[in-house]
Amino acid sequence: MKATREAYGETLVELGRERPEIVVLDADLSSSTMTSKFAKEFPERFFNFGIAEANMMGAAAGLARSGKVPFASTFAVFASGRAYDQVRQSIAYPGFNVKITASHGGLTVGPDGASHQALEDIALMRVIPGMTVIVPADAEETRQVVRWAAAHDGPVYIRLGRSPVPDVFPQGAPIQPGKASIVKDAKGRGFEAMGPAGTRDGLDADVAILANGIMVSKCLEAWEILAAEGITSVVVDVAFVKPLDEKTLLELADRCGAFVTAEEHSVIGGLGGAVTEFLSENRPCPVVRVGVRDKFGQSGTPEELLTEYGLTAEKVAQAARKALSLKRPDLRTRM
Amino acid sequence: MGQDGKCESIRQTQRSEKAEEIRRVCREVRKNVVAMIGAAGSGHPGGSLSCVEIVSTLYFGVMRVNPEDPNWPDRDRFILSKGHAAPTLYAVLAEKGFFPKELLPTLRKFGSPLQGHPDAKKTPGVEVSTGSLGQGLSMAVGMALAGKLDRRGYRVWALLGDGECQEGQVWEAAMAASHYKLDNLAAFIDFNGLQIDGRVEEIMNPSPLADKWRAFGWCVLEVDGHDVDALLEAASCASESRGAPTAIIAKTVKGKGVSFMEGQREWHGKAPTGEELSRALEEVGRA
Ligand SMILES: Cc1ncc(C[n+]2csc(CCOP(=O)(O)OP(=O)(O)O)c2C)c(N)n1
Ligand SMILES: [Mg+2]
Numbered sequence: 001m002k003a004t005r006e007a008y009g010e011t012l013v014e015l016g017r018e019r020p021e022i023v024v025l026d027a028d029l030s031s032s033t034m035t036s037k038f039a040k041e042f043p044e045r046f047f048n049f050g051i052a053e054a055n056m057m058g059a060a061a062g063l064a065r066s067g068k069v070p071f072a073s074t075f076a077v078f079a080s081g082r083a084y085d086q087v088r089q090s091i092a093y094p095g096f097n098v099k100i101t102a103s104h105g106g107l108t109v110g111p112d113g114a115s116h117q118a119l120e121d122i123a124l125m126r127v128i129p130g131m132t133v134i135v136p137a138d139a140e141e142t143r144q145v146v147r148w149a150a151a152h153d154g155p156v157y158i159r160l161g162r163s164p165v166p167d168v169f170p171q172g173a174p175i176q177p178g179k180a181s182i183v184k185d186a187k188g189r190g191f192e193a194m195g196p197a198g199t200r201d202g203l204d205a206d207v208a209i210l211a212n213g214i215m216v217s218k219c220l221e222a223w224e225i226l227a228a229e230g231i232t233s234v235v236v237d238v239a240f241v242k243p244l245d246e247k248t249l250l251e252l253a254d255r256c257g258a259f260v261t262a263e264e265h266s267v268i269g270g271l272g273g274a275v276t277e278f279l280s281e282n283r284p285c286p287v288v289r290v291g292v293r294d295k296f297g298q299s300g301t302p303e304e305l306l307t308e309y310g311l312t313a314e315k316v317a318q319a320a321r322k323a324l325s326l327k328r329p330d331l332r333t334r335m
Numbered sequence: 336m337g338q339d340g341k342c343e344s345i346r347q348t349q350r351s352e353k354a355e356e357i358r359r360v361c362r363e364v365r366k367n368v369v370a371m372i373g374a375a376g377s378g379h380p381g382g383s384l385s386c387v388e389i390v391s392t393l394y395f396g397v398m399r400v401n402p403e404d405p406n407w408p409d410r411d412r413f414i415l416s417k418g419h420a421a422p423t424l425y426a427v428l429a430e431k432g433f434f435p436k437e438l439l440p441t442l443r444k445f446g447s448p449l450q451g452h453p454d455a456k457k458t459p460g461v462e463v464s465t466g467s468l469g470q471g472l473s474m475a476v477g478m479a480l481a482g483k484l485d486r487r488g489y490r491v492w493a494l495l496g497d498g499e500c501q502e503g504q505v506w507e508a509a510m511a512a513s514h515y516k517l518d519n520l521a522a523f524i525d526f527n528g529l530q531i532d533g534r535v536e537e538i539m540n541p542s543p544l545a546d547k548w549r550a551f552g553w554c555v556l557e558v559d560g561h562d563v564d565a566l567l568e569a570a571s572c573a574s575e576s577r578g579a580p581t582a583i584i585a586k587t588v589k590g591k592g593v594s595f596m597e598g599q600r601e602w603h604g605k606a607p608t609g610e611e612l613s614r615a616l617e618e619v620g621r622a
Contacts, residue, residue, distance in 0.1 A: 026532075028501075028530050028531050028532050028538060028539075029531060029532070030532050031531065031532065032531075036532075048532055048538050048539065049501075049539060050498065050501035050530070050535075050538045050539025051468050051469065051498050051499055051502055051530065051539075052501045052502055052539065054503060055503060078467065081467070082467060082469075110377070111375060111376075111377045111378070111443035111444075111451045112451040112452060112466070113443075113450040113451035113452050113454065113466065114450070114452075114454065114464075114466075115418065115451075115452045115464065115465070115466025115467055116451070116452065116466060298445070298450060298454075299443045299444065299445065299447065299450045299451045300444070300446070301445065
């Protein structure tokens, strides 16, 4: 168990030691986004802009244009909302190499309530041309995608969480950033057994469950619920909401023919939106989305909120049953 | 004229009785704020405690409001732009009778109308939803403009943090307020010198703050933000201003009233627990 923002803070320090061109920007939240670790070790390469997110994003653009590799951090609501136009106009339009690493995404922010719960950030960032959008599931995946982002040339948005999350990937797991990871196949084999080029026979299932962020581990629980009912599923971690791993989606469409998506975000415009858009144009098949149904959040404990908004293993299982029932009858072979 | 230093002292004796009552309210509010945040297990004690006198003075000594009819069109408006000080606003609204005090311990709990940051849809007496810093003054400008348009006599009061003044939107609003000669608008700045990452002047120095507001066309008053008499004086000064909005820079102590929180940045966004909570409650109860 570890929060993804913690893994981010640690990885930034490693990157800072390796690459002098890495600079870090924050907007008075460095102790929450964990950029404070970098600030402590590299004070001359850390810039606190105060409570001024728009200015921070603009300055990040200027730093990138001058050969630096800026990581700009604040809460996800402010990174994607308060500074949206600066991200679009100053960073993405000229294609500058800025990494926006936003913490406290989603409902699990908890008691601070709706003003602080980003449920639209993935949609907002995904719609910007050229922006890569990543939602890692755990600490290990965070480490790897942050390193990937530092090496990638172009704007990237990485969404992190406040609360500790269970480990999905073992340390050093051969994740291929950009590719969807099969974290549990129909035969119950985990990521390690599958490997990057692993055997594909476990991908023949009744339904494919795609998830990112905190929902990946909930979907692993849903796998068990479904298995007990004789429904086979594949749980896939789709950290890269953009660009999507289209090849894997097509393969799963052919092998499973029905999908569930699950994310700590609005059902509009995020992972569910991206997957339905792609499949409806290329391999139409049922997709049932688990996410927040066009609502603002509210105060509560993370668990209370996840239950209230239907982000639970049981709701994922229910969505899987619905996806199966929507499958064309001739494809419901395993039912 | 609410020009610097030209403020005359008004009806001193009547005032001090009022001030005595407000000080009683402040003691009550402070107790409730500590108890609420303690019960919630999270929240922002530092910035809530620094503005107790400001908010209590406005509601109990300055503003015309009607708790029976929170949307009374002629009411004076209060905008808590630094929304994380919600516990203070809630405690004052409850004291004023907008909703039962029994609700206070539900702060930040699932299903409570008392959200972590003010929610205008859920809480009677809360004018607008805030929490994302830097936006309140613009909404106050809109309300002041509407008051002028409708020829209503109400006044609009906003409260901002000193760190919050780093947001560019604050200065866009400041410019608009003087451009439109909004003398029915005043903004308190809770000048406690701290934000989350450290001292305001070290993180992103906004000083000279008074000169900035003046340069944006505002009348500026500087007061001790824990001195109720001075706050009453400043508010009446602002109310008499003609042709320009007034900024009241209130020098405060973050965490005021709880010795171990005073001036300590780590108490910005952390709830006291166990022994700390009992000590805090004892200190604010004794005051
Ligand atoms: C736009 C925005 N950015 C960041 C935050 C997170 N945040 C909450 S309180 C705070 C510090 C506020 O400092 P200040 O305005 O001085 O308030 P006070 O000291 O009175 O608590 C920050 C950065 C926020 N709520 N809104
Ligand atoms: Mg402050």
